Amino acid sequence: MSAADTPVNPMNPAAPAAPPRADAPEWRTRFAHTNYLNAEYGIKSWLLTKDHKRIALLYLISITIFFALGGAYAIAIRLELLTPAGDLVQPHTYNKLFTQHGILMVFFFLIPSIPAVLGNFLVPLMIGAKDLAFPRINLLSWYIYLVGGIFTIWALLNGGIDTGWTFYVPYSTTFSNTYVVAVGLGIFITGFSSILTGLNFIVTIHTMRAPGMTWFRLPLFIWSHYATSLIMILGTPVIAITILLVALERVAHIGIFDPRLGGDPVLFQHFFWFYSHPAVYIMVLPGMGVISEVVSTFSRKNIFGYSFVAFSSLAIAVFGFLVWGHHLFTSSQSVYAGMIFSLISFAVAIPSAVKVFNWTATLYRGSISYDTPMLYALSFIGLFTIGGLTGLFLAALGMDVHLTDTYFIVAHFHYIMVGGTLSAYMAGLHMWWPKITGRMYPEGWGRFAALVLFVGFNLTFFPQFLLGYMGMPRRYHAYAPDPLWQVLNVMSTAGASILGFGLLIPAVYFIWSMRYGKFAPPNPWPATGLEWRTLSPPPTENFARTPVVTWEAYEYRPVEEMEVIGAGDAEGVQPVGGTISR
Amino acid sequence: MQIPLPKIDLPRLPFTPEQASSTAGHVDALYLYLVAITLFFSVLVAGLIFYFAVKYRRRTPDEIPRPIAGSLPLETMWTVIPLLIAMTIFVWGASLYFALYRPPRDAVEIFVVGKQWMWKFQHTEGQREINELHVPVGAKVKLTMTTEDVIHSLAVPAFRIRSDVVPGRYTYVWFQATKPGRYYLFCTEYCGTNHSGMGGYVVVQEQKEYQAWLAGGANESPAAQGEKLFQSLGCASCHKMDVQGRGPMLAGLFGKPQKMEDGQEVVADEAYIRESILDPQAKRVLGFGSVQMPSFRGQVTEEQLLDLIAYIRSLSAPPGAGGGTINTAAPGNGNTSGIAPDTQRMNPLSPTAPRGPQGAQNTNTNTQGSNRPPQ
Numbered sequence: 001m002s003a004a005d006t007p008v009n010p011m012n013p014a015a016p017a018a019p020p021r022a023d024a025p026e027w028r029t030r031f032a033h034t035n036y037l038n039a040e041y042g043i044k045s046w047l048l049t050k051d052h053k054r055i056a057l058l059y060l061i062s063i064t065i066f067f068a069l070g071g072a073y074a075i076a077i078r079l080e081l082l083t084p085a086g087d088l089v090q091p092h093t094y095n096k097l098f099t100q101h102g103i104l105m106v107f108f109f110l111i112p113s114i115p116a117v118l119g120n121f122l123v124p125l126m127i128g129a130k131d132l133a134f135p136r137i138n139l140l141s142w143y144i145y146l147v148g149g150i151f152t153i154w155a156l157l158n159g160g161i162d163t164g165w166t167f168y169v170p171y172s173t174t175f176s177n178t179y180v181v182a183v184g185l186g187i188f189i190t191g192f193s194s195i196l197t198g199l200n201f202i203v204t205i206h207t208m209r210a211p212g213m214t215w216f217r218l219p220l221f222i223w224s225h226y227a228t229s230l231i232m233i234l235g236t237p238v239i240a241i242t243i244l245l246v247a248l249e250r251v252a253h254i255g256i257f258d259p260r261l262g263g264d265p266v267l268f269q270h271f272f273w274f275y276s277h278p279a280v281y282i283m284v285l286p287g288m289g290v291i292s293e294v295v296s297t298f299s300r301k302n303i304f305g306y307s308f309v310a311f312s313s314l315a316i317a318v319f320g321f322l323v324w325g326h327h328l329f330t331s332s333q334s335v336y337a338g339m340i341f342s343l344i345s346f347a348v349a350i351p352s353a354v355k356v357f358n359w360t361a362t363l364y365r366g367s368i369s370y371d372t373p374m375l376y377a378l379s380f381i382g383l384f385t386i387g388g389l390t391g392l393f394l395a396a397l398g399m400d401v402h403l404t405d406t407y408f409i410v411a412h413f414h415y416i417m418v419g420g421t422l423s424a425y426m427a428g429l430h431m432w433w434p435k436i437t438g439r440m441y442p443e444g445w446g447r448f449a450a451l452v453l454f455v456g457f458n459l460t461f462f463p464q465f466l467l468g469y470m471g472m473p474r475r476y477h478a479y480a481p482d483p484l485w486q487v488l489n490v491m492s493t494a495g496a497s498i499l500g501f502g503l504l505i506p507a508v509y510f511i512w513s514m515r516y517g518k519f520a521p522p523n524p525w526p527a528t529g530l531e532w533r534t535l536s537p538p539p540t541e542n543f544a545r546t547p548v549v550t551w552e553a554y555e556y557r558p559v560e561e562m563e564v565i566g567a568g569d570a571e572g573v574q575p576v577g578g579t580i581s582r
Numbered sequence: 583m584q585i586p587l588p589k590i591d592l593p594r595l596p597f598t599p600e601q602a603s604s605t606a607g608h609v610d611a612l613y614l615y616l617v618a619i620t621l622f623f624s625v626l627v628a629g630l631i632f633y634f635a636v637k638y639r640r641r642t643p644d645e646i647p648r649p650i651a652g653s654l655p656l657e658t659m660w661t662v663i664p665l666l667i668a669m670t671i672f673v674w675g676a677s678l679y680f681a682l683y684r685p686p687r688d689a690v691e692i693f694v695v696g697k698q699w700m701w702k703f704q705h706t707e708g709q710r711e712i713n714e715l716h717v718p719v720g721a722k723v724k725l726t727m728t729t730e731d732v733i734h735s736l737a738v739p740a741f742r743i744r745s746d747v748v749p750g751r752y753t754y755v756w757f758q759a760t761k762p763g764r765y766y767l768f769c770t771e772y773c774g775t776n777h778s779g780m781g782g783y784v785v786v787q788e789q790k791e792y793q794a795w796l797a798g799g800a801n802e803s804p805a806a807q808g809e810k811l812f813q814s815l816g817c818a819s820c821h822k823m824d825v826q827g828r829g830p831m832l833a834g835l836f837g838k839p840q841k842m843e844d845g846q847e848v849v850a851d852e853a854y855i856r857e858s859i860l861d862p863q864a865k866r867v868l869g870f871g872s873v874q875m876p877s878f879r880g881q882v883t884e885e886q887l888l889d890l891i892a893y894i895r896s897l898s899a900p901p902g903a904g905g906g907t908i909n910t911a912a913p914g915n916g917n918t919s920g921i922a923p924d925t926q927r928m929n930p931l932s933p934t935a936p937r938g939p940q941g942a943q944n945t946n947t948n949t950q951g952s953n954r955p956p957q
Contacts, residue, residue: 092775164772170749171732175698175774259750260879262861265733266748299638300645305652330735331746332753335683339676346668350661357660358652360627363634367645370635378631385627389620396671398678399616402609402742405735405770466597469613471739473770476778480766484597556646 031438031519035537050135051540056121057436058142063113064507066149070104073097075500078460078493084486086478094477095162096178102165107187108149110421111279114286115197115232116145118428119225121436123201125531125538126219128210128547133203137196145193152186155179164475166276169257169268173249181250184243191236194282198232201225210530212549219529219553220309224289227313231278231285231320239275242268266331273324281320284384284416285313287424288355291377294427295359297527298374299366302554305358312351319348329400338397345395352388356381371525372446376427379454383419387412390465408468414461426453426506431527433510434520438537441513445505452502459495463488526559533564587681602765602786603741604758605682610742612674619667682743685756689724692717693804693888696727696734696747698773699780704888708801713782715767717759718792724756726852730884735771738784746771752852759786808893811886815878823897829875830867833897841868855891 031038036053046054076097080088089097120138124131132138155161161183163172172180205226209218246268248254255261257268296303303309325333325341333341359381368374390412394400403409433441467488472479479485523532528551534543543565551557590607594600595614601607638647692715693704703711717723727736727747736755737744740763745755769780787795801807812818820829830840836855839847843866848854857864859882862875882890 086778091778095772095775095777162775166772168733168772171772171774175732259748265750300640300647302649302651304650305657308652308657329679330744331733332748332751335680338679342676342679343672346672347665349668350665353664354657354661356627357656360630360634361656363631363638365647365650366634366638367640367647368635368638369640378635381631382624382628385624386620389616389623392619392668392671393613393616396612396616396675396678398609398675398682399612400675401679401682401744402739404744405737406739469598471599471737471766471768473737473768473778475772478778554649556649558644558646 031537033535034539035438035535036540037438037537039540048139050131050139052120052124052132052135052138053436053538053540055138055142056117056119059112059116059120059145062142062146062149063109063117066104066108067113069153070101070109071500071503073101073104075496077101078496080477081479081489082493084479084481084489089477091477092162095164095475096160098475099161099164100156103152103161103183103187105417106165106279106283107190108145108152110283110417111194112145112197113283113421113425114290114428115201115225115228115282116142116193118290118425118432119201119228119286120197122432122529122531123204123222123225124208125435125534125542126222126529127205127208127213128530128543128549129204129208130541130543132200133208134200138200141193141196141200144196145190148186148188148190148193151189152183155182155186158182166272167243167246167268168272169246169249169265170259173246173257181247184247188240188243191240194232194236198229198236201229202233205229210547210549213530214549216307216310217549217551217553218310219289220292220303220306220313221286221289221529223310224285224292224313227317228282228285230314230317231282234321235275235278235282238271239279242271242275245271266328266333269328269331270324273327274321277324277327278317278320280413280416281316283421284424285316287380287421288313290424290428290431291359291380292355293527293529294373294377294431295362295381296554297431297525298371298377299363299368300556301362301364301366302552302556303358304361304364305354306553308354309358312354315351316348319344319351323348326395326400329397330404342395342397346392349388349392349395352384356385356388370447371430372441372443372450373427373431375447375450375454376423376430379450380420380423380427383415383423383457387415387419390415403468405474406468407464407472407474410474411461411464411468414464418461419457423453426450429506429510431525432531433513434524435531435536435538437514437517438520438535439513439517440520440524441506441517442509445509449502449505449509452498452505456495456498456500456502460492460499461495463491463495467492522564523559523562526562528554528556528562533562535564587678599739599742600761600763600765601740602759602761602763603738603743604760605678606740606742606760608678608681612671612678615674616671619671683745683755685724685754686722689722689756691724691726693885693892694725694727694736694747695884695888696729696731696736696769696773696780698731699769699776701734701736701767701769701780701782702885704804704885706803706805706892707796708803708806709796710801713767713780715782715784716792716795717784717786718789719759719762719786720789722756722758724754726888727753727755728884728888732773733771734769734773734780737768737770738765739768740765741784744770752856759784762786762788762791804889804892805896806893807886808889808891808896811882811890812893815881817890820873820875828873830870832894836895836897842866843868843871852891855894856887859887859890 036051046058049055076089077094080086080094086094120132159179161176161178161180163176163178163180167180167184205222245256249257249263253261255263257263257265259265292303292309323341323345325337326345329338329342390408394403394409394412430441430446433439467485470485472485479489520536522534522536526532530547530549531538533547545565547565587605587608590611592601592607592610592614595610598610598613601610691706695702695704701713703715725736727745728751729747729749731749733749734747735744736747738757741757741759743755743757745753747753764783764785767782767784769777773780820827821832823831823833835850837850839849842848848865854865860877860879862877
């Protein structure tokens with residue numbers, strides 16, 4: 001770890017770095033160049049920052065807290081299910097556990113995770129811009145997220161909610177005695193953060209691309225964030241209105257959902273899933289963008305069928321709005337409506353399949369390395385394939401009748417959400433960690449953790465497919481005392497502990513690496529995106545001058561030929577030598 | 583329209599529930615097909631990834647492979663082939679769905695009311711059960727379901743059936759049990775604190791055992807109870823049996839299209855009768871636009887509503903009223919069977935009993951006919 005003790009100028013490793021400032025803690029002045037991390041000091045400089053990179057870090061910290069809390073609920077749920085009898089917690093408590101697990105994970109982790117952290121950090125860098133189009137709105141969106149989140153946590157701590165994250169009426173409007181309105185309000189508020197982020201991305205991608213950065217030279221990460229942003233601004237208002245209606249129904253009995261007042265409870269399900277199905281794509285599309293970058297970088301190949309992958313993101317965003325009814329196959333929806341929704345659901349599976357095949361084909365004749373991000377990306381492809389294919393089971397009408405509301409559903413969407421989105425998030429965090437912090441994470445530990453997560457994940461969720469087909473319903477505090485059911489549940493709980501352990505390892509080494517990690521060169525992998533042509537960590541203004549793009553996306557060249565447009569201390573254009581050696 | 587399913591004789595697969603209904607084997611066959619597709623593509627993708635990852639592993643740190651732009655034929659192939667496969671699944675799944683949700687005409691009806699946190703079953707013969715449902719093997723059973731409070735969902739994994747039970751409307755699901763035994767019955771739509779306790783068993787019995795069970799502790803049939811309610815709630819003062827009262831005559835009404843004041847035509851089914859009792863002004867029968875029938879919302883429970891519906895359905899048209907009796911009602915209403923409640927005890931739920939509309943009508947005339955209107 002000798003490298004960690006001496007400041008290194010990444011532009012010129014041999015040159016001595018600037019001496020540390022007397023008034024600053026030593027670790028802040030280690031970087032030889034002025035960057036977004038050490039440009040300003042003090043809590044105020046963070047809380048009032050307009051720098052997209054700092055806001056990304058604010059999101060990273062807050063999202064991690066919500067994720068840890070949601071994970072703690074998951075552990076409690078799995079412990080309860082070790083035995084068939086409901087002997088660990090009371091039924092009412094259990095119902096709150098899975099509800100709060102779902103709400104925190106969906107609204108406060110999965111939806112913001114990749115766009116708000118990696119997207120915020122990378123969208124301007126990747127297109128060669130100084131910042132997002134509306135930096136103040138960007139900061140505002142974090143504050144909105146935080147207010148919504150704190151409000152929700154306050155409601156959870158003061159009594160909680162037991163409606164399931166789906167808020168089905170009339171249970172949520174009339175029968176539940178928990179904090180439905182308060183939690184709903186928290187989600188309502190947080191929705192605005194999503195809308196503002198989406199708006200910011202769309203405007204930025206349209207108007208702030210560097211000269212020469214044409215639409216078809218954009219990294220696929222940008223395409224997928226563009227598609228995600230469209231869903232965010234079109235879908236989120238619908239869930240906001242729906243939650244508002246639930247609150248109005250609960251407080252003022254306006255009679256839109258309650259059949260006793262002339263309302264229709266199934267109408268709620270249509271409203272809810274009109275947002276919440278596209279929301280699944282808000283969660284997974286950015287992940288697909290990450291995977292495109294990682295697969296390309298670590299096989300040093302351009303993405304096979306670039307335009308097909310790009311347009312499949314848009315196709316998913318559009319078709320995603322037309323399939324909400326497949327959540328209602330057994331909800332007394334007409335059989336003909338069911339047929340149409342089933343048909344379109346099969347259609348939306350195709351663009352996802354196209355992506356999987358293209359990623360796989362990208363590996364062909366590549367130069368494949370097994371760095372941590374790549375391990376996550378390859379496991380993403382495998383797990384997402386299984387998650388997607390089991391989606392076909394549920395899109396098939398007659399099959400869905402037997403499987404819906406069982407553990408098969410739970411397994412299916414965890415394969416997409418955890419095997420997909422979480423894997424992609426981890427892949428992205430590792431790939432861009434050197435850029436974000438200017439430090440390398442420990443590669444050996446990274447690979448080990450990726451392996452542990454893969455094993456833990458499959459052990460947790462694969463048995464749930466079997467449980468589901470055998471008929472075990474979801475959201476059950478106690479289940480039938482069938483020995484086979486218990487064996488599978490014990491496997492699942494064991495897997496969850498491995499999964500939890502596997503998540504602690506990166507948490508530890510990421511924090512460790514911020515102080516002790518090796519300094520990162522501007523382009524350690526090396527990769528082709530513009531973000532790798534500035535320093536690590538980037539200066540506040542990202543680039544010393546506006547980059548001019550003269551190359552296609554994913555055009556690999558020897559790293560010496562890829563110029564670095566630095567800033568600050570190492571101003572101007574300088575070649576950067578070598579990759580990090582291991 | 584009933585889509586006939588081909589005969590499938592599939593052995594029970596590992597990690598599947600018992601196949602105890604006529605459709606279970608079909609669902610398992612589709613499952614097997616889907617598992618095969620999933621295995622094929624997962625192994626294909628994982629195999630390719632492993633193969634490429636090993637074969638094309640990085641050999642020197644600086645190597646840069648030759649770029650490959652893409653291939654239109656390949657893109658077309660992996661768009662079209664998955665689409666075609668998806669369409670086969672779609673057609674198979676949809677035809678199964680129609681079979682699962684279109685009850686056959688000759689099915690026996692059982693009323694189901696969900697309630698936090700129990701299932702109440704009401705047989706046409708008068709038996710009432712909670713969290714346990716007895717049915718004879720081989721009989722086609724149609725469940726007409728509603729709930730008193732929140733949304734529930736009735737699922738019997740061994741039958742591979744499920745349907746949500748929604749407040750304010752009736753939902754239907756049917757099955758034909760093929761194997762005696764006790765099978766789990768679950769509520770699978772989250773319904774509050776004791777959701778996981780809202781379940782029990784479907785008990786499938788051989789005909790003889792079932793008869794013995796039926797003989798013990800029968801109550802009045804729903805139609806008989808409905809008749810009592812009809813009197814005690816004062817319905818009879820306006821809805822007279824033989825002459826036109828203030829309200830429309832109800833005899834022979836069930837399952838027939840009715841002309842409304844606003845010109846639309848509504849079939850007088852369960853949902854319509856339920857609505858007319860709870861919200862009489864919602865749809866007004868032509869010629870009764872000015873009649874102010876009071877709402878009975880809050881005065882009758884969901885079970886009593888089902889009793890009243892069973893009663894109204896049991897009424898046949900008065901002589902000379904034109905149309906046939908309810909039991910020979912127009913095909914397509916799907917509710918023509920199992921209705922002659924007071925006859926059911928003689929040969930209940932027997933798959934061999936004359937089940938057709940005509941048969942039910944014939945036996946009806948041979949009994950005391952306590953539910954029939956005075957003629």
